[in-house]
Amino acid sequence: MLRKISVVAASFLSVITTYAQKNKNSQLERPKLVVGLVVDQMRWDYLYRFYNKYSNEGFKRLLNTGYSLNNVHIPYVPTVTALGHACIYTGSVPAIHGIAGNDWTDKETGKNVYCTTDESVKPVGTANARVGSHSPKNLWSTTVTDELRLATNFQGKVVGVSLKDRASILPAGHTPNGAYWFDDSSGSFITSTWYMNDLPQWLKSFNALNLPDKLVANGWNTLLPISQYTESSPDNSSWEGLLGSAKTPTFPYSNLAADYQAKKDNIRYTPFGNTLTLKLAEAAIEGEKLGGDDVVDMLAVNLASTDYAGHKFGPNSIEVEDVYLRLDQDLAQFFNYLDNKVGKGKYTVFLSADHGGAHSVGFLQEHKITTGFFGDGIEANMNQKLKEKFGVDKLINGVDNYQIYFDRKLLKENKLVLDEVRDFTVQEIENDPNDLYAVSVTKVQEATIPEPLKQRIINGINRQRSGDIQLISHDSMLPPYAKTGTTHSVWNSYDSHIPLIFMGWGIQHGASDKAYHMTDIAPTVSSLLKIQFPSGNIGNPITEVTGK
Structure with missing residues (x-):
């Protein structure tokens, strides 16, 4: 009788062990750690x-x-x-995830916005609120x-x-x-x-x-x-x-x-x-x-x-x-x-x-490759042309991320139509041979710009946070602040x-x-x-x- 009980117990233990092993092998396998560098x-x-x-x-x-x-x-x-x-x-792009640049210009206030600044939180480990x-x-x-x-x-x-x-x-x-x-x-x-x-x-x-x-x-x-x-x-x-x-x-x-x-x-x-x-x-x-x-x-x-x-x-x-x-x-x-x-x-x-x-x-x-600086004085120059055309000074209140921002408050106060101001600006910029393309962010699809550049502009424009005109420079043209080093x-x-x-x-x-x-x-x-x-x-x- 004891021998029969021992055999049954051994068989039961074997079944349990096999089940546990099978169950272990069927568990979801993942690495212990993922490191993104x-x-x-x-x-x-x-x-x-x-x-x-x-x-x-x-x-x-x-x-x-x-x-x-x-x-x-x-x-x-x-x-x-x-x-x-x-x-x-x-796995997304600025048009969707909302981060339009390291910083951008707020369209309503004209103020600069840094991508992660949050005045509702306090610093921990320092007294420096800005940091x-x-x-x-x-x-x-x-x-x-x-x-x-x-x-x-x-x-x-x-x-x-x-x-x-x-x-x-x-x-x-x-x-x-x-x-x-x-x-x-x-x-x-x-x-x-x-x-x-x-x-x-x-x-x-x-x-x-x-x-x-x-x-x-x-x-x-x-x-x-x-x-x-x-x-x-x-x-x-x-x-x-x-x-x-x-x-x-x-x-x-x-x-x-x-x-x-x-x-x-x-x-x-x-x-x-x-x-x-x-x-x-x-x-x-x-x-x-x-x-x-x-x-x-x-x-x-x-x-x-x-x-x-x-x-x-x-x-x-x-x-x-x-x-x-x-x-x-x-x-x-x-x-x-x-x-x-x-x-x-x-x-x-x-x-x-x-x-x-x-x-x-x-x-x-030094090596005779076409290069130069792009965008030097573009805000001041275009504001002068816009003043001559529309009679209002400083209609452009920011140039960030190769994008031009118009002052919404000034446009409204002077009853100016954004599209008219934007189209005039695009035409003036494209008359300058130093610029490759300037395109209204609302007219990218119809612009004569080759792919994949057109899609990259669309992906990069966030409707709420990006500028009104996207500027594209010639190859190897750097902004004027990069006199040394690079950007x-x-x-x-x-x-x-x-x-x-x-x-x-x-x-x-x-x-x-x-x-x-x-x-x-x-x-x-x-x-x-x-x-x-x-x-x-x-x-x-x-x-x-x-x-x-």
């Missing part, structure tokens, strides 16, 4: 311009083990930071990070980190566990009351390390002997800007430590800003226990020093090359950290950029062609030259995680990266 102002060609000097564990690890999309473009104008981060994480009073309230669409929070009933954690407020806030979405950015007045990372009323202890401990002071203590010299920077122009080129107290744009920057103490934003223009950000990312993983359980978490990291260095020195400077070589080393260390902390093969990384950057005007002139904003490939590489859990190795858009990133991550697409998404999953 957005390298600010990273042109696609940087992957290969500096390829021979990269290590095997940074950018080359992404290329050699991940899936690289080589023909990804931004499907809207203007191509600027806030729009890039919003697009990557919403700390920020939130994602101006973002109308959900992000893939929001959708992860919703899909996991807010058990999956989300954190955003960057030197820039907008590049932390917009990727992290509306519902994160935290979004943190750098305060130049204190040299610490901060947040706002949108997220919490006090900094978490792990961030207080991180700030207490005074890591920026340590990173800049020995100044900035080239990683390699300067003679090996053969991919860049000679040091001290005329089109480079100056850093801190330096009299020339040349290595070594021996006064960096003192310059940082005098003005803490100087760290932003050096490779050490990226190092600092990745160390913060590691502290966030430790402090929030990201990737520490079976519920997938997400970490949005913006590496902003590449943008600051690009603006300051230009794409062909030794400074920018050194920033990328040092970033390559930082990425190698970060991937090694993820391997050890989360587990190799248990996390997914994607690397992309919010926009690219043009060659410096001086550099192009970005336009539809051309140097600004719109971005890298996109996926690596890790669920990703096969390979590469593709098929055409994709920045809007395809969010739905690809959503599909990988089996969560809903963001609310304003217009992109499509890139099935090549998963082999499905």
Whole structure:
């Protein structure tokens, strides 16, 4: 009798074990952690311009083990930071997600609006309201990070980190566990009351390390002997800007430590800003226990020093090359950290950029490539012509994002018809051979503008927040403030062609030259995680990266 009971019990235990194993195998599989790395102002060609000097564990690890999309473009104008981060994480465009620029002109008041400023929230970690009073309230669409929070009933954690407020806030979405950015007045990372009323202890401990002071203590010299920077122009080129107290744009920057103490934003223009950000990312993983359980978490990291260095020195400077070589080393260390902390093969990384950057005007002139400056004095010149035509001064109250804004109050007071004023302005601008196109935002479809430029204008115009006329410059024309270094904003490939590489859990190795858009990133991550697409998404999953 006992033997029969033992046999039945053993059989029952076997059935239970088999059922449990089958049930375990049938559970939804996801990575433990998704890390989004957005390298600010990273042109696609940087992957290969500096390829021979990269290590095997940074950018080359992404290329050699991940899936690289080589023909990804931004499907809207203007191509600027806030729009890039919003697009990557919403899968949408300014016409829908509401972020019309880093800033824009309010059509009713004529006042400047910064994309993340929110006077209803207070700074946390600083007394500086200008730096700390920020939130994602101006973002109308959900992000893939929001959708992860919703899909996991807010058990999956989300954190955003960057030197820039907008590049932390917009990727992290509306519902994160935290979004943190750098305060130049204190040299610490901060947040706002949108997220919490006090900094978490792990961030207080991180700030207490005074890591920026340590990173800049020995100044900035080239990683390699300067003679090996053969991919860049000679040091001290005329089109480079100056850093801190330096009299020339040349290595070594021996006064960096003192310059940082005098003005803490100087760290932003050096490779050490990226190092600092990745160390913060590691502290966030430790402090929030990201990737520490079976519920997938997400970490949005913006590496902003590449943008600051690009603006300051230009794409062909030794400074920018050194920033990328040092970033390559930082990425190698970060991937090694993820391997050890989360587990190799248990996390997914994607690397992309919010926009690219043009060659410096001086550099192009030096090499006999057509270039110049665009838009200098356009507001004053057009206001004078409008006054002569309509008898009213200062009808234009702003030129932002290559867009002209008209003063609605003046138009109404003087009983002027917006369309008449707008059409006259378009005609006057197009009579100037220095301008390629000027188009009324209400008449883009009927304008004689080729694709894909026409669609990019439509995607970039937000009915409530964008201007009344979109300006398009000739190729390689920069705004007048970019006398040294460079900038970005336009539809051309140097600004719109971005890298996109996926690596890790669920990703096969390979590469593709098929055409994709920045809007395809969010739905690809959503599909990988089996969560809903963001609310304003217009992109499509890139099935090549998963082999499905």
